Amino acid sequence: MATNTSDPKIAEFRELLSKARSVLVLTGAGISAESGVPTFRGEGGLWRQFNATDLATPSAFARSTSLVWEFYHYRRELVRTKEPNKGHLALVEAEERFEKEGKHFFILTQNIDGLHRRAGSRNLLEIHGNLFTVRCTSCGFIEENNDSPICEALRNRGLPNETAAEIPLKDLPSCRQCGSLVRPHVVWFEECLWPDVLKKINEEIAQCDLFLVVGTSGIVYPAAGYASVVAARKVPVAEVNIEKTPATSTSTFYFEGPSGELLPVLLAPIKNDAPSNKTLPLKTKTRK
Numbered sequence: 001m002a003t004n005t006s007d008p009k010i011a012e013f014r015e016l017l018s019k020a021r022s023v024l025v026l027t028g029a030g031i032s033a034e035s036g037v038p039t040f041r042g043e044g045g046l047w048r049q050f051n052a053t054d055l056a057t058p059s060a061f062a063r064s065t066s067l068v069w070e071f072y073h074y075r076r077e078l079v080r081t082k083e084p085n086k087g088h089l090a091l092v093e094a095e096e097r098f099e100k101e102g103k104h105f106f107i108l109t110q111n112i113d114g115l116h117r118r119a120g121s122r123n124l125l126e127i128h129g130n131l132f133t134v135r136c137t138s139c140g141f142i143e144e145n146n147d148s149p150i151c152e153a154l155r156n157r158g159l160p161n162e163t164a165a166e167i168p169l170k171d172l173p174s175c176r177q178c179g180s181l182v183r184p185h186v187v188w189f190e191e192c193l194w195p196d197v198l199k200k201i202n203e204e205i206a207q208c209d210l211f212l213v214v215g216t217s218g219i220v221y222p223a224a225g226y227a228s229v230v231a232a233r234k235v236p237v238a239e240v241n242i243e244k245t246p247a248t249s250t251s252t253f254y255f256e257g258p259s260g261e262l263l264p265v266l267l268a269p270i271k272n273d274a275p276s277n278k279t280l281p282l283k284t285k286t287r288k
Helices: 008-019 028-032 060-064 065-080 086-101 115-119 197-209 225-231 246-250 259-266
Strands: 003-004 024-029 105-107 122-127 129-136 143-146 184-185 211-216 237-241 253-256 280-281
Touching: 008 253, 008 259, 024 086, 024 197, 024 225, 028 259, 060 065, 060 105, 065 129, 086 105, 086 115, 086 259, 105 197, 115 122, 122 197, 197 225, 211 225, 225 237, 225 246, 237 246, 237 259
Parallel strands: 024 105, 024 211, 105 122, 211 237, 237 253
Antiparallel strands: 003 280, 129 143, 129 184
């Protein structure tokens, strides 16, 4: 069903947005999927028959270090070929507008692809880290690393449908400070969010007066619980997704459809509303 951009719920949300002083946005894999970034979960989303949950763990890295680095090298190289989409850009425009008005607009993202940064978001916290940051497993040194490939031994490695000999540890990415093995500076399954990240998240949740959830599965904690925490404070929660999630039940608004189509409409300033003869699909089939 196609709904006109003057849909009452859209208008109601935009009215709340115009009055909000502190907007918090949580984004998940759905917004990046619209840029062509795989989720590596479920049927058709596997890498060498592995889900992300099979490889994104400390135990997998300890057991199969070469394999895990091939997976992350592949993801780094793949993301380089992708671009932020209209959803990312709409968030940037909203942030800039709020800043000019002396108001607060902040994004928490579960995504590690860096697309929000590349789009131009500045008030941003990548709560699970970033593909292009590494951390030494020995001395703990953290740095941004945009090398392509990240090390010579990974050149032309990591393709989804082929296997190759294991790379010796000494040839995998190493620390510039001490020469030890580095790992992606991301939060893996079986790991907790970093304390400074948790502190900032709690600060933003406590001060927001409008919460927007975009493209999340609603099953990865602690982020899956943020909507409930905010709703308990009687703060409006809006969800944008291609299908309903556990967060939908706590949402004041639910907008079904691609974020790249919905966010430019939902976040547009009221004075620049889209022409009424344009329609926006609010319902789509679940992505396979």
